[in-house]
Amino acid sequence: MDLESIPGVGEKTARALSELDEPERALRSGDVARIAEAPGITQGRAARIARGAIRREHDDPGGFLATDRAREVYREVLGLLKEWTVTDYAAQRLETIYPSPSRSRIEEVQAFAADAIDIEYDEAVLDALEGVEPLATPGDVRVRERCLATTDAERYSEARAAIPELSVEVVEDAQGLAELARGYSTVIALDESFAGVTVEGDVQVRPDALETPAEVVPERPLAFFARNRDRLRAAIAVHRAADLDPACDVDALADGLSRLAEDGTVAGDEELDRLTTAVDDLDAAAGTAESVANDRLREAIREKDVTIEGSDLLSLVERGAGVDSLLSRELADEYAAAVAAAREHLIEALDLDQGEAEIARRAFGDEPTFPVERDEDAIGRLREELTAAKERRAGRLKRDLAADLADQREGARQLVRDALELDVELAIARFAREYECAMPEFVWEPTGATGDPAGFAIEGGRSPLLDEPLAAIDPVDYGVSGVALLSGVNSGGKTSTLDLVASVVVLAHMGLPVPADDVRLRRFDDLHYHAKTQGTLDAGAFESTVREFADLAQGGEGSLVLVDELESITEPGASAKIIAGILEALSENGATAVFVSHLAGEIREMADYDVTVDGIEAVGLVDGELEVNRSPVKEHLARSTPELIVEKLAGESEALFYDRLLEKFE
Template sequence: MEFESIPGVGAKTADALAELDDPETALQQGDVLTLMDAPGVSEGRAAAIARGAIRKRHDDPGGLLATEQARDLYESVLALLQERAVTTYAEKRLETLYPATTQSRIEEVRASVEAALKREPTPELREALANVAPLESPSGLRVRERCLATTDAERYAAAREAIPELSAEVVDDGHDIEELARSYATVIVLDETFAGSDFTGDVRVLPDALESPGDVVPERLLAFFAENRERLLAAARVHEESGLEPPLDLDALTDGLARVDEDGTIVGDEELERLTTAVDDLDAAVGTAESVANDHLRAAIKERDVTIEGQDFLSLVEQGARVDSLLSRELDDEFDAALEKARNYLTESLALTDHESELADHVFSGEPTFPVSRRDDAVSRLNTELTSARDRRSAELKADLADDLAALKTPAEELVRNALELDVELAIAAFARDFDCTMPEFVGDATGAEGDDDADATPGFEIEGGRSPILDVEFAAVEPVDYSVDGVTLLSGVNSGGKTSLLDLVGLIVIAAQMGLPVPAERVQLSRFTELHYYAKSQGTLDAGAFESTLRDFGDLVAGADGRLVLVDELESITEPGASAKIIAGILEALDRQGATAVFVSHLAREIRDAAGVDVAVDGIEAVGLVDGELKVDRSPVKDHLARSTPELIVEKLADDADDADFYDSLLEKF
């Protein structure tokens, strides 16, 4: 696939996509999660790329949202969906839903939505989703007890790139390798020429190590699971709460995660814990053992009377003996006992094995002295032994755990993917339930294109029990509206009667339907439109330049209006009423010739109808009357009815209430 042929993808993004393992499959499936793995591609950017790839796959030119007001309505629908998502991923994934103009894309989404509507967004499920997020690849991992060694400069460079977690060293011969083995617990030699050589320490000749870095650095896989522990556990809980079939054994995953700490350290192994504690506590334990020995000698000296004959004293002094030597004959047994206590304490406090205890015995040995002091060389040897044993044990356990977890990595990724996609479905389900939605029925392409389902159906829409979710009132308080239109229609009605809200509802339903979503109504039939042109009410009379620009926009519109839905709110406000009526009449004539579907809200419906050279339908939102100064309105338009205006209703009320109604009756006759 030519990545730059995807709408919105340039050369830099195409290069980033090329670094993915299977970018074509990800693009074909609109797989936002995989696209996010491309360098520099954020969640939002991945959603935009996926949307472009979907359009290309369905050969969808897009463009339904032809005006700013139409785009605002789409943003409103999208916001209502995103508000019901728990995860940031789902919010971005929902952005791949766009109002399509091709039947194949609409049907594709409708199929997935049908499944989503069966979901139940329970509080427990939403709580579990709160901790689910796309998995992260650990960065900056360093393993310091192992290194790579090679005599070849090119292999050295390859080693640094393939296994950056380990130090890599260039060596000349076996002697250099021996030196490295004194500094590292394990040395991995990459040159086959050293196979069969006898080295001191843990030296492994692995010429193929760069081809399977996971075997050399099991910490890489462990860090993945450790880094994503909470996400994985949350995704497992989502599967349990929702009844989704997990792609792996959840108990095996939980057990594996329990064996590795947040920083990738193996936990739960008694021998590793013993060795780790021994290394950490060695210096303190040696210091305490010294105190044990010296306390014993100090007490022994205090309790005994030491007598030295004069001749013995003179002989010892002549030999240059120290006071310790003068006392040694008297305290030999106590000194041995003190050293034994020190050794026992060191062995017991660090839980040393027999072999380790033999090394520990050398920490306190030699000629009698007071105070007793450690032998630093022996402490160093013991520390080296314990550290090496700890690192070997840790490496073995990491390798074993990595072997167990390796088979779980791919299904674990699927586990999280399923949970995140479920959040998308739950958002759609919540949207449908919160706004009493139903799936709309498409009755053909508004262009009547050959080969389209119901291509001969009259272009338009029919809404029963529609309620707008974007009004500034509680949705439960919104009055349901019935309305249907085919061809071009004028919508009349009193001020604040709901004409603008009705246009919003029509536009919103068309957009949601062509996104493949359920719509807020009891029943909807509609054509599939190529473009939605929605023009909001002007804020006042336009100057000459702006008026000319607006007319140019409508000139472009009527030049190619086939398959379009046009919604216009009080266009007459752009200029003088007399001129406005003639202009709107001309626009409606052109749209009628094109076979377009259009609804124009206007207070000049009578004048426009009279000025038009074709029959223009006029519908009206009728006010029942005035109650306590407030309009009582039937929000559903009456077909083929010119609704009375607010002034007419007020005059009628005055005529009914006045004792002398001649004046008001004469005014009423003017309407």
């Protein structure tokens, strides 16, 4: 697929899309989440790109929604669909479902929607969907305690490109390697020539390191899973609640995620937690241990009765001896006990093992001194030992966890995509159930000779655009083949009927279920819906409107034309003549049209053919309110509201005046 051939995709966008794995597949399937992974492309932009790609795939010229009111109806029904989505992704994904004249596109979405409306779900699925989002790309990963080492400049360049997360150093020999080992906790030598070289520190000779980056930098795959941990857990919950067939081993994935902290480190390992806590608490524990020793020794000194003979004191002074000598002579046991308490406190506070405890004991010497002070060199050695042990443990755990998760990455991506797509399907299913929808039947090649309708036939239709509960909406049956006038009383439902027809036709051409018991219609090339004009148009606007209908009359064979009270554009007498002429042209051209008009009788008289006039009939007045049969009656000119009122008055009074008025309507 030539990416730049997609409407709205230029060179820069095509370059961004080409960085995706299988961009053509994502575009053809309308995978908004995958498209949005391309650099600089938002979900909204991804939806527009997907729609352009779908149009190109199905050779769809676009322009099905030919008027402002037609586009308004589409946005309204799309908004109703979006109300049933849980995720932002599903709302954007629905933007790729649009009304199309292309049979292949309609049938493609129909197959998707037919499966969707059969899905069973419960609140647990919807709750789980709350946490699902498209997967995010982790930021740049940098690992500072490890490095790669090589003696070869070309190998250096390869290493920087293959594993940018690590520093790459050039060394000349084993001595250079040893120097690196003093600055890094782990050095990975890439050259076979270093095999067998003994260097102090953690030096690994891995000539194959560039071929297995996940083993060298487990932080790379772990960063992806850590960044998306909550989203993946939510997707797992969706699959379990909806009993979906997962794209990966969800139990293994859930177990791996449970061992992963939000920052990409390994969680839940007691030994690593112990070492981490020991390193973090070392200084504080050593300080407390000092205090323990000094408190014990200070208390012992207070309680000790020390007697020094004059000759002994003189001898101590002459030898330059100080308090330490006195402690050694008089308080040796007490000092030993104080130091032992300090050592035990340090060991217990840090929960040290036997080897670490041996180093910790050296932090407090056996030679008496007051105050007792820790040996910083010994503390430093203990810190190095604990840090090295922690990093070794963390490294091994990271490698093990990365190995467990690395192979799950593509499956995890599909897991999230499937959960997001389920939200799209459920939105369609929930919309269909709310409005009691049915899948429409298309007549792809309508011909009057076979008896198939050249227009539409709706049974039990309920307009979703009415601001009423579904139970309060009277179902409407209406069908038109060719061109018809629709008459009826004011507030009888003529405009609502046009809205119903427009909604059904738009949803059907989107490939979606429609709010009716049964619908049969032809495939239309475009929809022209002209809403009621507010007030008489000026000369320029009137001319523009007439030109628009002239173009439509010349080339509208596959069009559906819905017009609401066109007579309001100019004087009633002229309007009737103009509408009659438009109907004649549309009828000759084979278009399907419904014109709502209060001038149906006048238009029929002026037309040069037998115009079909349907009527929304008012049964009568009940307590001053119209009682209306909302389904248009075929071949029937509906009575006006004034006629009904006069008829009511004539029935209630013996005055001849009302009868004479009533005769004028005949």
